Amino acid sequence: MEPITQLSQLDLTRRYTYADYLTWQLNDWVELIRGKVRLMNPAPRRKHQDISRNISTPIAWFLRGRQCKTYVAPFDVRLSRVTPNGDASIETVVQPDICVVCDPQKLDDRGCLGAPDWIIEILSPGDVARDTKEKFDLYEEAGVLEYWMVTPEQKNVVVYLLGEDGRYQFRGEFYTPGLIPVATLPELQMEWEEVFEGV
Numbered sequence: 001m002e003p004i005t006q007l008s009q010l011d012l013t014r015r016y017t018y019a020d021y022l023t024w025q026l027n028d029w030v031e032l033i034r035g036k037v038r039l040m041n042p043a044p045r046r047k048h049q050d051i052s053r054n055i056s057t058p059i060a061w062f063l064r065g066r067q068c069k070t071y072v073a074p075f076d077v078r079l080s081r082v083t084p085n086g087d088a089s090i091e092t093v094v095q096p097d098i099c100v101v102c103d104p105q106k107l108d109d110r111g112c113l114g115a116p117d118w119i120i121e122i123l124s125p126g127d128v129a130r131d132t133k134e135k136f137d138l139y140e141e142a143g144v145l146e147y148w149m150v151t152p153e154q155k156n157v158v159v160y161l162l163g164e165d166g167r168y169q170f171r172g173e174f175y176t177p178g179l180i181p182v183a184t185l186p187e188l189q190m191e192w193e194e195v196f197e198g199v
Contacts, residue, residue, distance in 0.1 A: 076111035
């Protein structure tokens with residue numbers, strides 16, 4: 001069987017698994033959402049990159065010497081429970097813009113297996129529905145404890161925390177100068193002005 005090197009070789013109507021995904025040799029970034037291939041936007045805009053750096057750098061500095069680790073895309077997060085079928089049973093592989101993983105057991109050479117503790121998505125105009133609905137539902141179901149959605153155009157950060165009932169609770173919307181509380185890392189001071197510096 002010839003290797004998959006172009007998106008046009010994939011049947012976008014069928015379901016794929018992480019085992020399939022590992023064999024692809026694509027130049028495009030893709031995600032698998034419940035077995036369906038989702039093409040990611042081309043290279044992110046500069047604003048997106050600025051915000052990603054503004055958020056990920058202080059997190060990385062804060063976590064030096066600690067158990068939790070932070071990762072930025074591209075970084076495979078397999079949202080799945082471990083089963084005997086391994087890779088062939090995993091149908092969701094996402095590339096969060098930024099994530100923090102505090103359980104070292106979830107990390108391997110291929111990325112993260114299971115839910116990160118904290119995910120931050122920086123919304124691109126074409127991906128708003130994916131991040132606010134599709135990924136919101138996925139992250140809630142997988143047990144991601146804290147989910148931030150950052151909108152560069154509005155300069156706002158919307159924060160959700162997973163409740164005891166397994167559902168996301170709205171924690172707040174931050175769109176003016178001041179601290180943005182981080183439930184996952186309570187001692188970390190995230191300033192709204194620093195998140196959007198240079199944007």
